[in-house]
Amino acid sequence: MDFRQLTNKYGSPLYVYDFEHFKNQFNSLKDAFRGKKSLIAYAVKSNSNLSVIQQFGELGAGADCVSIGEVKRALKAGVKNYNIIFSGVGKRDDELEEALRLGILFINIESEAEMKRVEVIAQQLDVEARISVRVNPNIDPQTHPYISTGLHENKFGVDIESAKRIYIYAKQSAHLNPVGIHFHIGSQLTQLSPIKEASEKIANLVRHLKVLDINIKFFDVGGGVGIQYSDETTIEPYDYAQAILSTLSGLDVTIVMEPGRFLTANGGYFVSSVLYEKQNDGDKRFLIVDGAMNDLLRPSLYSAYHKIEYVTDANQSETSKGDIVGPICESGDFLGKDRDIPKDIQHGDLVVVHSAGAYGFVMASNYNTRGRVAEVAIENGESRIIREREDFSKVIELEEKFLK
Numbered sequence: 088m089d090f091r092q093l094t095n096k097y098g099s100p101l102y103v104y105d106f107e108h109f110k111n112q113f114n115s116l117k118d119a120f121r122g123k124k125s126l127i128a129y130a131v132k133s134n135s136n137l138s139v140i141q142q143f144g145e146l147g148a149g150a151d152c153v154s155i156g157e158v159k160r161a162l163k164a165g166v167k168n169y170n171i172i173f174s175g176v177g178k179r180d181d182e183l184e185e186a187l188r189l190g191i192l193f194i195n196i197e198s199e200a201e202m203k204r205v206e207v208i209a210q211q212l213d214v215e216a217r218i219s220v221r222v223n224p225n226i227d228p229q230t231h232p233y234i235s236t237g238l239h240e241n242k243f244g245v246d247i248e249s250a251k252r253i254y255i256y257a258k259q260s261a262h263l264n265p266v267g268i269h270f271h272i273g274s275q276l277t278q279l280s281p282i283k284e285a286s287e288k289i290a291n292l293v294r295h296l297k298v299l300d301i302n303i304k305f306f307d308v309g310g311g312v313g314i315q316y317s318d319e320t321t322i323e324p325y326d327y328a329q330a331i332l333s334t335l336s337g338l339d340v341t342i343v344m345e346p347g348r349f350l351t352a353n354g355g356y357f358v359s360s361v362l363y364e365k366q367n368d369g370d371k372r373f374l375i376v377d378g379a380m381n382d383l384l385r386p387s388l389y390s391a392y393h394k395i396e397y398v399t400d401a402n403q404s405e406t407s408k409g410d411i412v413g414p415i416c417e418s419g420d421f422l423g424k425d426r427d428i429p430k431d432i433q434h435g436d437l438v439v440v441h442s443a444g445a446y447g448f449v450m451a452s453n454y455n456t457r458g459r460v461a462e463v464a465i466e467n468g469e470s471r472i473i474r475e476r477e478d479f480s481k482v483i484e485l486e487e488k489f490l491k
C-alpha cells in the first residue's frame with residue numbers, strides 16, 4: 088500500500104481500509120460454516136463507516152447493532168431489516184419502539200427488566216417482539232479484563248437460571264416470541280476452549296428449553312474472535328466452526344455470529360506524519376506525530392499494542408528506542424511506547440499504525456478541537472474517500488448558533 092501517495096492525495100492523519108482484506112476475512116468465516124445455516128451479523132460498532140457496512144452487506148452479512156443509530160446506519164447501508172440484530176445492556180424505550188417498528192430479526196434481551204419493557208412496548212404497538220436472551224455462561228475468556236464480558240462479575244447478560252425463567256415467561260406472552268439465544272464472552276479471544284465450553288453450556292440450555300416446547304431457531308455465538316496485533320496465536324475459522332458445530336448435535340438452528348474485529352481490524356491503517364522529535368532528560372526520545380489519542384484511542388485506553396511501520400528514506404536498521412506521541416495535552420496520548428524508531432527519521436515522514444480498522448475511527452473524538460480525520464477505502468487497486476475530514480466549521484457547527 089502506497090501510504091505516501093495516499094497522504095499526498097487525502098492529507099494526514101488518515102485512516103485507510105483495505106476492502107479486499109475485509110472481503111477475504113468475511114469469506115473465510117462464511118466458508119468455514121459452508122453447508123450449515125448461518126448468518127454473519129457484522130458488529131457495526133467495530134467500524135461503522137457506511138461504506139464499510141455496505142461492503143459487508145453486499146457480501147451477504149447482516150448487522151449486529153448496539154444502538155438504534157447503528158440499526159439505522161445498517162439500514163441506510165443496505166442491510167435488510169430481517170438480517171439486523173439489536174444488542175446492548177441499556178436500550179431506551181424509544182430505541183426498542185423503533186426497532187420493533189422496523190421489524191428487525193430479533194432484539195437481544197440482557198435482563199428480566201428489559202424483557203418486561205419490550206413486552207409493554209410490543210403490546211402498545213400491537214406486535215409480537217422476536218427476542219433472544221443473552222446468557223452469561225460464566226466462563227473466563229482469557230482476554231483483557233476491559234473486553235471480557237462472559238463472567239458473572241461483568242454487567243452483560245443473565246445467568247442460566249434467570250434465562251430459563253425469561254424463556255418460560257416469554258413463551259406464554261402474547262407479545263414476545265423467543266426465537267434466539269445469545270452469548271458473547273469477550274473480545275480478542277485467542278483460545279478456542281472458552282468458546283467451545285460456552286457453546287456447550289448454551290446448547291444444553293437449548294436442549295432443556297426444547298423439552299419445555301420452547302424452540303430456539305437462532306444460536307447466536309456472539310463475536311470476539313481475536314486477531315494478530317503482534318505475536319498472538321489466532322483462531323482459524325475452520326477450527327472455530329468445528330468447535331461450535333460439535334456442540335450442536337441434534338439441534339436444528341441457524342448459527343449467528345457477530346464478528347467485528349476479526350473482519351475489520353487488520354484491514355485498517357492509521358497514518359500520521361512526523362512533526363518533531365525531542366529528547367527529555369538527555370536520553371528519553373519522543374517522536375511527535377500529527378495523529379493522536381483522539382484519533383486512535385486504543386493505545387491510551389487499553390494499553391493496546393499496535394505494530395508500527397515507518398515510511399521514510401532514513402536507514403531503518405539504525406534505530407533507537409522512543410515513544411511515539413501525539414500533540415494532545417495528556418501524558419496518556421501515545422500511539423506506541425518504547426519502540427525502535429529509525430534514528431534519522433525526518434519531519435514529514437510517515438508513521439503507519441497497523442490493525443487500526445476495528446475500534447479505531449469509531450472511538451475518535453474532537454478533543455482539543457481536532458477535527459476527525461478522513462477515511463479512505465482501497466478496492467481493486469483504487470482509492471476512494473468514504474468519509475471527509477472534519478474541518479473547523481464542522482466541529483463547531485452545533486454550538487456556533489448559540490453564541491450571544
Ligand SMILES: *Cc1c(COP(=O)(O)O)cnc(C)c1O
Nearest residue numbers: 130274275310311345346347348
Ligand atoms: C462488541 C461486540 C461484538 C463484536 O466483538 P468483536 O470482538 O469485535 O468481534 C459482538 N457482539 C456483541 C454483543 C458485542 O458487544
